[in-house]
Amino acid sequence: MSIFEYNGSALVAMVGKNCFAIASDRRLGVQLQTIATDFQKIYKIHDKLFIGLAGLATDAQTLYQRLVFRHKLYQLREERDMKPETFASLVSALLYEKRFGPYFCQPVIAGLGDEDKPFICTMDSIGAKELAKDFVVAGTASESLYGACESMFKPDMEAEELFETISQALLSSVDRDCLSGWGGHVYLVSVCGSTWDILCYIENFCVAHLLKLGMVATLSYLASNGQEKTQGRKRDLEEFATTSDENCELGENSITQHTTNLEHRRSQVSKRRDYKNKHLRRSLRPRSHRPRMKLSGSSIHLHRRKILSNFGDHGSPVHHHIRVARSSKGSRHRTRTHHRGL
Numbered sequence: 001m002s003i004f005e006y007n008g009s010a011l012v013a014m015v016g017k018n019c020f021a022i023a024s025d026r027r028l029g030v031q032l033q034t035i036a037t038d039f040q041k042i043y044k045i046h047d048k049l050f051i052g053l054a055g056l057a058t059d060a061q062t063l064y065q066r067l068v069f070r071h072k073l074y075q076l077r078e079e080r081d082m083k084p085e086t087f088a089s090l091v092s093a094l095l096y097e098k099r100f101g102p103y104f105c106q107p108v109i110a111g112l113g114d115e116d117k118p119f120i121c122t123m124d125s126i127g128a129k130e131l132a133k134d135f136v137v138a139g140t141a142s143e144s145l146y147g148a149c150e151s152m153f154k155p156d157m158e159a160e161e162l163f164e165t166i167s168q169a170l171l172s173s174v175d176r177d178c179l180s181g182w183g184g185h186v187y188l189v190s191v192c193g194s195t196w197d198i199l200c201y202i203e204n205f206c207v208a209h210l211l212k213l214g215m216v217a218t219l220s221y222l223a224s225n226g227q228e229k230t231q232g233r234k235r236d237l238e239e240f241a242t243t244s245d246e247n248c249e250l251g252e253n254s255i256t257q258h259t260t261n262l263e264h265r266r267s268q269v270s271k272r273r274d275y276k277n278k279h280l281r282r283s284l285r286p287r288s289h290r291p292r293m294k295l296s297g298s299s300i301h302l303h304r305r306k307i308l309s310n311f312g313d314h315g316s317p318v319h320h321h322i323r324v325a326r327s328s329k330g331s332r333h334r335t336r337t338h339h340r341g342l
Contacts, residue, residue, distance in 0.1 A: 001031060003104045004125075008179030009041060009054035010141035012149060012170055013110040013120045015134060016162035019190035020118040022050050022110040023170045025141070025180040028057060037182040045071055046081045049111035050187055051091070054139035055125070056104040063103045066094065084111030084119040088129060095127035102126055106138040116191040141177035148172045159190040 008029050013022040028039035042052045043064050051067065053060035070090055074082050082090070088109050095103060102125040113119045122136040123129045130136065134153055137145040148169040157165060167186055174181040 004055045004106065005140050005179060006031065007055075007057045008177075009139035010145060010170065010174050010177065010180040010184075011041065011052040011054045011106075011108045011138040012145050012166060012173075013052070013108050013122075013136050014149065014153065014162060014166045014169075015118040015120055016157040016159060016190075018116050018118070019159045019162060019188065020110045020112065020120060021162050021166045021186060021188045022052055022108065022120075023166050023184050023186040024052050024054075025139075025170070025174050025182065025184050027180050027182040029179060032178065034182070040185070042185055042187055044187075045087065045111075048189060049082065049084055049087060049109075050189070051087075052108040052110075052138070054106045054108070059103040060105050063094075063105055063107075067091065070094070084109060084113050087111070088119075088121050088123075092123055092127035092129055095123065095125060099126040108136055108138050110189075112189060112191060140179045141173045144173040144176040145169065159188060163188050 008025075008027055010025040011023070013020065022042055024041040026037055026039060027034060028036040039057070041054065041060070042050055044050055045067070051064070053063060067087075067090070071082055071087070074086075074090075091107050091109065095105075095107075104125060106122065106124060108120075108122045110118070110120045120136050121129050121131045122138050134155070135149045137149065139145075152165050152169050154161075154165070163186065167184070170184045170186070174184070
């Protein structure tokens with residue numbers, strides 16, 4: 001058994017009128033043993049681009065992670081989604097890069113290109129592309145899928161008819177293959193006309209455009225309500241401004257009176273502080289204890305005067321006494337007097 005048939009798979013992509021569909025089975029097995037019945041084999045790259053990976057399941061998951069990584073880098077660099085043709089070239093280059101140890105996968109790519117033109121292609125494990133304008137198949141059920149699609153396909157099918165055709169082709173093919181089956185996943189991508197084409201919405205049930213229309217209606221409603229609220233807020237602000245102006249005029253007089261009172265209090269406090277500082281400086285001034293000496297005639301004692309008067313020696317000179325005084329600022333009233341004899 002080939003390594004491509006180890007897990008089993010069935011993939012098919014088909015185009016219609018401005019739409020495409022891609023489908024796969026749900027079985028994951030190990031040869032003839034079924035492991036899971038809800039295995040994913042179709043992956044979404046963006047809203048208009050899908051890829052299906054048939055072959056070895058582990059390699060398929062690894063390859064998908066690398067493709068998502070490359071596509072995100074492209075989005076960051078180019079600021080737009082990748083076209084289906086560009087993505088097919090990317091997958092082909094990535095597979096050919098590993099040609100000496102390839103991924104055991106067979107990719108099926110389906111998307112909408114320029115002017116919403118459907119694009120489908122498939123390739124082998126080393127990146128050799130096979131383009132088609134009707135349908136492409138891959139997997140262990142590819143032979144039965146070729147026969148079913150050849151008998152059921154019609155060009156320019158509408159979305160509903162395309163869905164029925166690809167679903168019946170897949171179910172009838174997996175019934176003839178023991179390595180695939182257990183139902184299937186079908187992805188249908190169609191394009192409506194302009195955003196306001198309501199008939200297209202009703203006919204094809206374009207959910208995305210209906211959601212856009214609902215969002216536009218909701219935003220317009222919110223914008224109208226927002227304008228009314230802003231006008232009401234403007235009126236409230238104008239009324240508040242007028243009342244605040246009146247309150248400001250009334251409060252100006254009280255503010256000026258309060259400021260004058262504060263200035264008067266500050267001046268009194270500063271005067272008291274200066275007075276205290278002045279007296280504090282005086283009290284902390286260093287005291288002078290230097291002796292002061294002076295000649296004084298009035299310092300003769302009374303008994304010496306009496307002696308002189310008794311002798312009657314009025315013509316003799318009177319020896320002046322020397323007065324020594326020690327005084328300080330704090331004790332000026334205390335004076336010591338020393339007399340020197342005749």
